[in-house]
Amino acid sequence: MRRSEFTALSEHVFGPALALTYARELVLPGLGHRTSEAAIRDGEDVRRVWTALCDELDVPESRRWEIPPGERRRR
Numbered sequence: 001m002r003r004s005e006f007t008a009l010s011e012h013v014f015g016p017a018l019a020l021t022y023a024r025e026l027v028l029p030g031l032g033h034r035t036s037e038a039a040i041r042d043g044e045d046v047r048r049v050w051t052a053l054c055d056e057l058d059v060p061e062s063r064r065w066e067i068p069p070g071e072r073r074r075r
Contacts, residue, residue: 001047003040009050012067013059028052 010019023036030052031039039049054064 001045001050003046006036006040006046006050008067009064010053012071013054013063014057022053022057026053026056028056030055 007019010023013019014022025035027033027035028039028049031044031049034042034044036049036053039052040046050064053059
């Protein structure tokens with residue numbers, strides 16, 4: 001998983017504003033009490049960071065891994 005995929009999934013699941021807030025401010029016990037942003041910056045596997053964020057926020061498995069084609073943003 002790349003950082004861009006993390007960002008796209010995060011914005012899809014949480015909305016752009018909350019995605020940014022969670023990445024910068026939500027401390028994740030499963031990542032050594034670091035934020036997602038800090039863990040990625042420290043070289044943590046991005047897929048592991050995404051899983052830890054979803055686990056912490058109780059995101060169902062069915063919403064974690066794919067953005068439906070009709071909901072994808074064009075960049």
